Amino acid sequence: MGPSEKPTPDLNKVSDEALLDIFAAPISPHACNVSVGVVLPLKPTLMSEEESNKHGASSGGSLDCLPIEVLHLTMELLDLKSLFHLLCTSWRVRAVVEALPAYRSLVTHAPEALAALTQTDLVAGRSAEAMYAQLRSAECVACGNYGPFLHLTGCRRYCITCLSTDVGLRLMTFPQASVCFGVSHKDLRTLPVMHGVPGRGGRRVKGPKLVCVKDAHQLGLRTHGSEAEMSVVVHEQHASKLAAYFRRRNASTGGRIRRPMSPDLLSVIDNDPFDGCASVQFPSVNSQGQKQNGVWCLRCRALFDQFRKHEGLPQYDEYGEYAENFVCLMEIAAIAWSNEEFPEHVRSAHSAAATGDKDVSQKDSSE
Ligand SMILES: [Zn+2]
Numbered sequence: 096m097g098p099s100e101k102p103t104p105d106l107n108k109v110s111d112e113a114l115l116d117i118f119a120a121p122i123s124p125h126a127c128n129v130s131v132g133v134v135l136p137l138k139p140t141l142m143s144e145e146e147s148n149k150h151g152a153s154s155g156g157s158l159d160c161l162p163i164e165v166l167h168l169t170m171e172l173l174d175l176k177s178l179f180h181l182l183c184t185s186w187r188v189r190a191v192v193e194a195l196p197a198y199r200s201l202v203t204h205a206p207e208a209l210a211a212l213t214q215t216d217l218v219a220g221r222s223a224e225a226m227y228a229q230l231r232s233a234e235c236v237a238c239g240n241y242g243p244f245l246h247l248t249g250c251r252r253y254c255i256t257c258l259s260t261d262v263g264l265r266l267m268t269f270p271q272a273s274v275c276f277g278v279s280h281k282d283l284r285t286l287p288v289m290h291g292v293p294g295r296g297g298r299r300v301k302g303p304k305l306v307c308v309k310d311a312h313q314l315g316l317r318t319h320g321s322e323a324e325m326s327v328v329v330h331e332q333h334a335s336k337l338a339a340y341f342r343r344r345n346a347s348t349g350g351r352i353r354r355p356m357s358p359d360l361l362s363v364i365d366n367d368p369f370d371g372c373a374s375v376q377f378p379s380v381n382s383q384g385q386k387q388n389g390v391w392c393l394r395c396r397a398l399f400d401q402f403r404k405h406e407g408l409p410q411y412d413e414y415g416e417y418a419e420n421f422v423c424l425m426e427i428a429a430i431a432w433s434n435e436e437f438p439e440h441v442r443s444a445h446s447a448a449a450t451g452d453k454d455v456s457q458k459d460s461s462e
C-alpha cells in the first residue's frame with residue numbers, strides 16, 4: 096500500500112486476537128535501541144508436597160511447632176536474602192518457604208529478576224511481598240503506562256520511556272555520587288548498592304559499586320539540608336580539588352596527574368557505561384494468575400521509522416497533532432501495551448490502516 100492510497104477502516108471488525116497477531120511484537124530488550132540488562136533465569140526449585148514429604152526426616156526444628164499460617168505471616172516480614180538462607184536450613188522449611196504465595200509467584204513468573212537481584216547483591220532488604228506487589232501491578236510507577244521493566248535498586252516497575260529519559264534512574268559509581276552530591280562513601284553504603292551489573296551469562300559482570308542517581312541525590316539533600324546548600328558544598332569541594340590539581344600540575348616534572356571529576360557530570364548524558372544496566376524485563380501477573388510481558392505496536396514503530404527516514408507520513412492522519420512532532424512520535428512508538436489494552440489502542444490510533452497492509456503486518460526481521 097502506498098502512502099497516497101487511503102486504506103479501509105475495518106479494524107472494528109477484527110478480533111482482539113487477530114489484532115495482537117498482526118500488529119503486536121513481543122517486548123524485546125533491544126526493540127527500542129535501549130539496552131536493558133539480560134540475565135538467564137534461575138532454575139525454579141519448587142517442590143511438590145509429595146517431594147517434600149519424601150524428605151520428611153529433615154526436620155524444621157522448633158519451627159515445626161508453628162502452624163504454616165503463622166510461619167507464612169512471619170516469612171512475609173523477611174527480605175529475600177533471609178528467605179534464601181531459610182531455604183537451605185532443611186527440606187521441610189524449604190517446602191514452607193516455597194509454598195509462600197509471594198515467593199512461589201516470583202520464582203515461577205520472574206526468575207530473571209530474582210537472578211539479577213541475587214547477582215548484584217540487592218536481595219538484602221528486598222521483601223518478597225514488595226516484589227510480589229510489583230508483579231501484580233502492570234503500570235509504570237512514574238507515568239502509568241504499561242511498565243515491562245523492573246528497576247533493580249528500587250524494585251519498582253517502569254516503562255522504557257521513563258527508564259531512558261529520567262536521569263535519576265541511572266546508575267553512578269561511589270566517586271561520582273560523592274563528587275555530585277557531597278556525600279561520603281560510608282553514607283552511600285546505607286543506600287541500595289548494586290555490586291556489578293547483571294550479565295548475559297547469568298553471572299554478575301564484575302564492576303564498581305553502583306547506586307541509583309535518585310537515591311544518591313536524596314542522600315545529598317538529607318546531608319546538606321537543601322538543594323542550594325548542597326550545591327554550595329559540592330562546588331566549594333570541587334574548587335578546592337581543582338586548586339590542588341593545578342598546584343600539583345605546576346610543580347610536576349612528569350607523570351600523570353588526574354583532573355578532578357566535575358560535579359556537573361550528570362548533564363553529560365552520552366557515553367553512560369551503565370545505561371540500561373539497572374533494569375531487567377519484568378512480567379506482570381493479572382488477578383487470574385496469567386503472566387504477560389506486554390507488547391510493542393508494530394504500526395507505531397513503522398510510522399516512526401518512516402518519519403525518521405524523512406519519508407513523511409501517510410496522507411491519512413493517524414496521530415493528528417502528534418504527527419508533526421518527532422519526539423512525540425518516538426515516545427508513542429516506545430509505549431508498551433498490555434495484551435488487554437492493545438486492541439483498543441490499535442482501533443483508536445490506527446483505524447485508518449488496513450489489516451492486510453504488508454508494511455504494517457510484516458514483523459521486523461531485526462527482532
Ligand atoms: Zn513510564
Ligand SMILES: [Zn+2]
Pocket residue numbers: 392393394395396440441444445
Ligand atoms: Zn500503535
